[in-house]
Each structure stands twice: as structure tokens, then as C-alpha cells.
Amino acid sequence: MIRFIAAIDEKRGIADDSGIPWQGRIPSDVAYFRKKTTNSNIMMGTGWYREQEKPLPNRRNLVATTSVERLRDGFEKVPDARKYLAETKEDIWVGGGAGLFASTIDLADELYITQLQGDFHCTKFFPDFRAQFVLTEESEPYTENGISYTFQVWKRA
Numbered sequence: 001m002i003r004f005i006a007a008i009d010e011k012r013g014i015a016d017d018s019g020i021p022w023q024g025r026i027p028s029d030v031a032y033f034r035k036k037t038t039n040s041n042i043m044m045g046t047g048w049y050r051e052q053e054k055p056l057p058n059r060r061n062l063v064a065t066t067s068v069e070r071l072r073d074g075f076e077k078v079p080d081a082r083k084y085l086a087e088t089k090e091d092i093w094v095g096g097g098a099g100l101f102a103s104t105i106d107l108a109d110e111l112y113i114t115q116l117q118g119d120f121h122c123t124k125f126f127p128d129f130r131a132q133f134v135l136t137e138e139s140e141p142y143t144e145n146g147i148s149y150t151f152q153v154w155k156r157a
């Protein structure tokens with residue numbers, strides 16, 4: 001199963017030029033991400049990889065990149081993310097960022113979306129997915145540090 005996992009604002013924004021604008025303000029979303037992806041495989045693009053200080057623990061850290069540059073220890077290179085996702089028999093969580101989401105969303109079975117209220121003036125966006133997926137689960141609304149959000153699961157229509 002190929003699952004995407006992302007927190008998005010109401011304009012589908014996921015990051016600005018400095019990273020994730022709500023970083024550190026929604027600990028429950030970090031815990032949700034950790035719970036979903038631990039003991040599994042997480043795939044990231046090089047943009048997000050460069051922001052990681054170290055590999056995400058207790059997960060196989062796959063990095064989609066066409067570059068020949070060596071990755072740091074604990075990260076595994078995937079030169080063609082589309083081919084990898086199309087052929088794997090394993091469960092993969094695709095964790096972003098925007099470039100990786102855009103290049104592979106047609107291969108996703110499910111989307112785990114933390115839907116934030118508000119516009120965080122992002123410059124990087126999650127692809128438009130609502131015509132291809134249906135909302136199958138949504139949590140009650142939560143508010144943390146002034147940010148309101150729900151956890152949603154979307155399945156391919």
C-alpha cells in the first residue's frame with residue numbers, strides 16, 4: 001500500500017521557503033506522524049532530506065533523488081521513486097515534500113492528511129487531490145497553540 005502523509009493548510013500549503021511554518025506548534029501531529037510511520041518505510045525528497053538532522057528512528061529512510069551525491073548514513077537512495085513505488089510489495093509512507101508528492105501522487109492509494117485551518121502563506125503545495133480521492137475518515141477538530149485541525153484519511157476514488 002502506498003500512503004501519503006502530510007499536514008496542509010487550507011490552500012494546500014505544506015511549507016514556505018524556510019520550512020514548515022507551524023513547525024513545533026502541533027505536537028499531536030508529530031506524534032500522529034510518528035505512530036503511523038514507525039516500523040515502516042518512509043520516503044522523502046531531497047528538499048525534506050536536507051532539513052533532517054538525522055534519519056527518522058525505527059524507520060527505513062528512503063530518499064528519492066536523481067543525484068549521484070552520497071547520502072548520510074542511515075538514508076537509502078531511491079533513484080526513481082515512481083518505478084520504486086510501482087514495483088514494491090512493501091508498505092511505503094511518502095512523506096514529502098512538494099516535489100516528491102507532485103511526481104508520485106498518481107501512485108498513491110491513500111492520503112493521511114492533517115487538515116489545518118488558515119492560510120500559512122506557503123510557497124510549496126500539496127497537489128490538488130480532491131477529484132481523485134474520497135474522504136473516508138475524519139477526526140473531531142482539535143486546537144493546539146491556536147491552530148485548529150482534523151486528521152483525515154482519503155482513499156482513491
Ligand SMILES: NC(=O)c1ccc[n+]([C@@H]2O[C@H](COP(=O)([O-])OP(=O)(O)OC[C@H]3O[C@@H](n4cnc5c(N)ncnc54)[C@H](OP(=O)(O)O)[C@@H]3O)[C@@H](O)[C@H]2O)c1
Binds near residue numbers: 014016019047078
Ligand atoms: N507539511 C508537510 O506535511 C511536509 C511534509 C514533508 C516536507 N515538508 C516540507 O516540504 C519542503 C520540501 O519540499 P520540496 O518540494 O522543496 O522538496 P522535496 O519534494 O523534498 O524534494 C524534491 C526533490 O526530490 C527528488 N525527487 C522528487 N521526485 C522524484 C522522483 N520521482 N524520483 C527521484 N527523485 C525525485 C528530486 O531530487 P534531486 O534533485 O536530488 O533529483 C527533487 O528535486 C520542506 O520545506 C519540508 O519541510 C512539508
